[in-house]
Amino acid sequence: MSAGATAVPGKSEPAVPGKGTPAVPGVTSVFVRLKLSLLRNGLRQSSGRKAAYIASAVFALLFAALQLIGLVVLRGNEHAVTVVVLLTALVGIGWAVMPLFFPSGDETLDPSRLVMLPLRPRPLIRALLTASLVGIGPLFTFCLALGSVIAVARGAAAAAVGVLAVALTLLLCVALARAVAAANVRLLTSRKGRDLAVLSGLVIAVGIQVVNFGAQRLSSAGGLARLDPVADVLSWVRRRRRSAPWTRWATGRTAVARPSCC
Amino acid sequence: MRDRTAGPEEAGGAHTAPPAAVRAEGLWKRFGEQIAVAGIDLELPAGKFIGLVGPNGAGKTTTLSMVTGLLRPDAGRVLIGGHDVWRDPVAVKARIGVLPEGLRLFERLSGRELLAYSGRLRGLPGDEVDKRATQLLDVLDLAGAQHKLVVDYSTGMRKKTGLAAALLHNPEVLFLDEPFEGVDPVSAQTIRGVLERYTASGATVVFSSHVMELVESLCDWVAVMAGGQIRAQGTLAEVRGDAPSLQRAFLELVGANGRDSGESLDWLGGGAR
Numbered sequence: 001m002s003a004g005a006t007a008v009p010g011k012s013e014p015a016v017p018g019k020g021t022p023a024v025p026g027v028t029s030v031f032v033r034l035k036l037s038l039l040r041n042g043l044r045q046s047s048g049r050k051a052a053y054i055a056s057a058v059f060a061l062l063f064a065a066l067q068l069i070g071l072v073v074l075r076g077n078e079h080a081v082t083v084v085v086l087l088t089a090l091v092g093i094g095w096a097v098m099p100l101f102f103p104s105g106d107e108t109l110d111p112s113r114l115v116m117l118p119l120r121p122r123p124l125i126r127a128l129l130t131a132s133l134v135g136i137g138p139l140f141t142f143c144l145a146l147g148s149v150i151a152v153a154r155g156a157a158a159a160a161v162g163v164l165a166v167a168l169t170l171l172l173c174v175a176l177a178r179a180v181a182a183a184n185v186r187l188l189t190s191r192k193g194r195d196l197a198v199l200s201g202l203v204i205a206v207g208i209q210v211v212n213f214g215a216q217r218l219s220s221a222g223g224l225a226r227l228d229p230v231a232d233v234l235s236w237v238r239r240r241r242r243s244a245p246w247t248r249w250a251t252g253r254t255a256v257a258r259p260s261c262c
Numbered sequence: 263m264r265d266r267t268a269g270p271e272e273a274g275g276a277h278t279a280p281p282a283a284v285r286a287e288g289l290w291k292r293f294g295e296q297i298a299v300a301g302i303d304l305e306l307p308a309g310k311f312i313g314l315v316g317p318n319g320a321g322k323t324t325t326l327s328m329v330t331g332l333l334r335p336d337a338g339r340v341l342i343g344g345h346d347v348w349r350d351p352v353a354v355k356a357r358i359g360v361l362p363e364g365l366r367l368f369e370r371l372s373g374r375e376l377l378a379y380s381g382r383l384r385g386l387p388g389d390e391v392d393k394r395a396t397q398l399l400d401v402l403d404l405a406g407a408q409h410k411l412v413v414d415y416s417t418g419m420r421k422k423t424g425l426a427a428a429l430l431h432n433p434e435v436l437f438l439d440e441p442f443e444g445v446d447p448v449s450a451q452t453i454r455g456v457l458e459r460y461t462a463s464g465a466t467v468v469f470s471s472h473v474m475e476l477v478e479s480l481c482d483w484v485a486v487m488a489g490g491q492i493r494a495q496g497t498l499a500e501v502r503g504d505a506p507s508l509q510r511a512f513l514e515l516v517g518a519n520g521r522d523s524g525e526s527l528d529w530l531g532g533g534a535r
Binding site: 026 | 330331332351352353354355356360362366367368369370371372375379380382383384385411413428
């Protein structure tokens with residue numbers, strides 16, 4: 001992969017004046033600006049779509065703010081840990097399934113739009129991950145993660161761990177969404193894949209009903225206590241994951257890298 | 263029109279065969295049961311306007327996708343300007359421009375923004391990108407719509423935007439998959455003019471089409487595909503042979519000439535019975 005790069009400078013290069021390698025030093029900043037342009041251009045659509053865009057953005061931000069306040073209020077509550085673990089797990093799952101149902105939600109998620117560009121995998125991963133952190137979804141997740149830390153962290157050491165956890169949670173979420181989107185581009189463009197997506201859409205719809213039902217049960221008095229066993233299981237899963245965070249992380253990154261380089 | 267290749271050959275100073283811009287060796291691609299491309303060898307000369315022609319389902323798009331690094335072949339290899347497409351995709355992608363069939367653009371960018379970001383992601387300096395984008399938008403008649411979002415563009419405008427993005431880095435070889443499909447005659451003429459100017463400078467254009475008149479009037483080198491194989495390749499005159507037109511030569515090559523629709527549709531026409 002690097003051999004070709006060193007072969008370039010000798011020849012006359014029509015595309016890249018000056019030095020031919022490494023192709024793009026500022027690729028990360030270009031991607032971030034691209035993402036900002038895409039967000040801003042959401043406001044330049046036809047009035048109907050513009051209204052929907054603004055409404056969903058306002059709703060998401062409002063929801064994020066309320067959640068943040070709610071989690072701050074929950075500080076000191078005996079069920080705070082339960083709620084925090086469940087919420088984070090739910091958001092993680094949300095990030096994983098979102099790209100399957102809203103592939104057009106984030107256009108930079110689609111590697112087929114970038115496949116013609118001469119981008120090397122490593123800078124591309126860095127650029128895409130950084131650009132992924134720009135947007136309403138990451139902001140929402142950040143509010144939630146921040147609220148979770150405020151709700152459960154006591155003392156300086158816990159706060160420090162919490163800050164690290166917020167960063168890792170955010171990166172994990174955006175990397176997960178990218179990996180799922182990239183891995184499924186081929187699937188979602190085939191007929192069999194679309195059928196599968198419809199089927200899993202049904203499963204998700206049922207799942208939303210279950211969540212809805214659960215929320216109703218939980219809002220009754222003492223309902224939160226019912227969640228403790230579930231949270232025990234999930235927090236164990238998370239602990240196991242934490243035990244080897246870097247190996248996990250590395251595999252996650254290669255998963256993001258592979259589709260974009262071919 | 264035919265003497266367009268005089269320039270690069272003089273520059274090369276050789277009257278022997280010009281070096282190949284694209285060389286494909288033993289390309290195979292199978293989709294499930296169906297063999298889309300059955301072991302083709304292609305040698306496309308540099309500095310020519312090259313047409314890849316064939317009926318629907320002949321494997322033209324599959325071949326172009328494999329040659330441009332969009333689809334991995336099951337077997338075989340492709341060299342562009344001496345670089346292996348699948349060993350060193352970055353070096354190849356910096357040297358080629360591609361206008362694929364189902365073109366995917368950033369829908370929520372304006373035409374100008376799309377070009378600006380494409381050029382910058384290719385590592386070109388910003389002011390150079392903006393200068394080239396202004397000229398391309400101007401020549402391709404897109405200047406009036408440059409601030410409209412791509413999602414609101416017509417088919418012809420999308421093709422022209424895709425072409426502009428493919429030309430922005432001044433590639434050595436330009437690949438176009440059915441560039442005139444769904445494009446109105448005015449836009450088609452504009453695209454044609456840009457492509458002719460581009461090949462006149464010594465660059466290579468490879469495009470697929472099933473419109474023979476178009477290929478005959480544009481190309482000086484033709485490869486005929488059918489059933490996943492190359493049936494003929496060479497200069498327009500060589501492929502045409504003794505046939506009166508490329509259309510007739512093509513029908514003979516793909517074996518569709520003797521087909522008689524005489525009796526099987528005898529109820530068709532001649533008033534209701």
